[in-house]
Amino acid sequence: MTFRPEHELHRRRFSRNLGLGLTLAAFVALVFALTVVKVKRGEPMQGYDHTYSPALLPKEEGKP
Amino acid sequence: MSDTAAYQGANATPYEPGFGDYVLLLKPRVMSLVVFTALVGLLVAPVSLHPVEAFAAILFIALGAGASGALNMWWDADIDAVMKRTARRPVPAGRVQAGEALAVGLALSGISVVMLGLATNLMAAALLAFTIFFYAVVYSMWLKRSTPQNIVIGGAAGAFPPMIGWVCATGSISVEACLMFGLIFMWTPPHFWALALFMKEDYHRAGVPMLTVTHGRKATRVHVLVYTLLLVPVAIGAALTSIGGPLTLAVAVVLNAWFVVGAFRIWRRDETMAEADNYAVEKAFFRFSLLYLFLHFATFLAEAALKSAGVGGW
Numbered sequence A: 001m002t003f004r005p006e007h008e009l010h011r012r013r014f015s016r017n018l019g020l021g022l023t024l025a026a027f028v029a030l031v032f033a034l035t036v037v038k039v040k041r042g043e044p045m046q047g048y049d050h051t052y053s054p055a056l057l058p059k060e061e062g063k064p
Numbered sequence B: 001m002s003d004t005a006a007y008q009g010a011n012a013t014p015y016e017p018g019f020g021d022y023v024l025l026l027k028p029r030v031m032s033l034v035v036f037t038a039l040v041g042l043l044v045a046p047v048s049l050h051p052v053e054a055f056a057a058i059l060f061i062a063l064g065a066g067a068s069g070a071l072n073m074w075w076d077a078d079i080d081a082v083m084k085r086t087a088r089r090p091v092p093a094g095r096v097q098a099g100e101a102l103a104v105g106l107a108l109s110g111i112s113v114v115m116l117g118l119a120t121n122l123m124a125a126a127l128l129a130f131t132i133f134f135y136a137v138v139y140s141m142w143l144k145r146s147t148p149q150n151i152v153i154g155g156a157a158g159a160f161p162p163m164i165g166w167v168c169a170t171g172s173i174s175v176e177a178c179l180m181f182g183l184i185f186m187w188t189p190p191h192f193w194a195l196a197l198f199m200k201e202d203y204h205r206a207g208v209p210m211l212t213v214t215h216g217r218k219a220t221r222v223h224v225l226v227y228t229l230l231l232v233p234v235a236i237g238a239a240l241t242s243i244g245g246p247l248t249l250a251v252a253v254v255l256n257a258w259f260v261v262g263a264f265r266i267w268r269r270d271e272t273m274a275e276a277d278n279y280a281v282e283k284a285f286f287r288f289s290l291l292y293l294f295l296h297f298a299t300f301l302a303e304a305a306l307k308s309a310g311v312g313g314w
Helices: A008-041 B003-010 B019-025 B028-043 B051-075 B077-082 B098-119 B122-143 B150-170 B175-198 B200-206 B216-239 B246-268 B271-276 B280-308
Strands: none
Touching (some): A008 B019, A008 B051, B019 B098, B028 B051, B028 B150, B028 B280, B051 B077, B051 B122, B051 B150, B098 B122, B150 B175, B175 B216, B175 B246, B175 B280, B216 B246, B216 B280
């Protein structure tokens, strides 16, 4: 049988780890949200060279 | 000694800081003022940001302010321990090591500046970096202990957030951003000197060259009046720009008239009169100064809301 008393020190350490974990999770979520916002607003780009490519734009009617 | 006490003594461990102790390093009360003024600067700007970008901008400006607070606590732990107002901060109280405060401050400074630059623009990030440098190095390390004008120059650090909020949205500095900066910059000296007048023992014990200690209390009263008078044109001027309007002007006139009357009453008194009523006038002026700044910025926000409804602004 293992005997593991819960010390005040463990509680404090747990609160610190939990706080840090939640902060990091929130940071990841924020970076993801920022990325989505910025990518959605970006110019059309080709996946391999990250340069502006008018050729990717849908052709307008009446134009070659 | 009982058996239990002997057991507890044998198992005595060094204090293990909780998450809240590290949060206190960031000076949450100062951060709340930073969040409010930066948010106003961002919302009254003529360019609007996506809500996610705006949220990120305010968060990282607040984090930058918190980082500079942690650096300040690392550097000032010795004088914080002497002053009653600051003795319970995590570092002087022994809950967090000074080196940890330095590490937290440096790490959060880097994260906040880089993330603000990525979320908004490089100009805003550069301003935030300068603000942290200004508060931690120019104010805390250099001027706070060497000149009685420490409050005047240190006030600039607290005045940057609305300007950074504005720059996050617009990408450039304008007269409106400068006047919001000027409003907090000119407000800080009378606000803190009023506090120093009735918290006199604190600064004296810590050996911080507060104006009350170096030039005497009469000179401090004169300074409160002079800086309050210099604040008036800045506050009225801000109300006359594109962030103002009739409502802002009316509120600014009332608030500044009240503030000048308070400063005049402080100037007219001497120490005997102040001690007789336990610094009632100085304490009332200090409390009103908090309301003064809050109402000014709240009115900028209200004016922007009215303008978007088609009734506010010039």
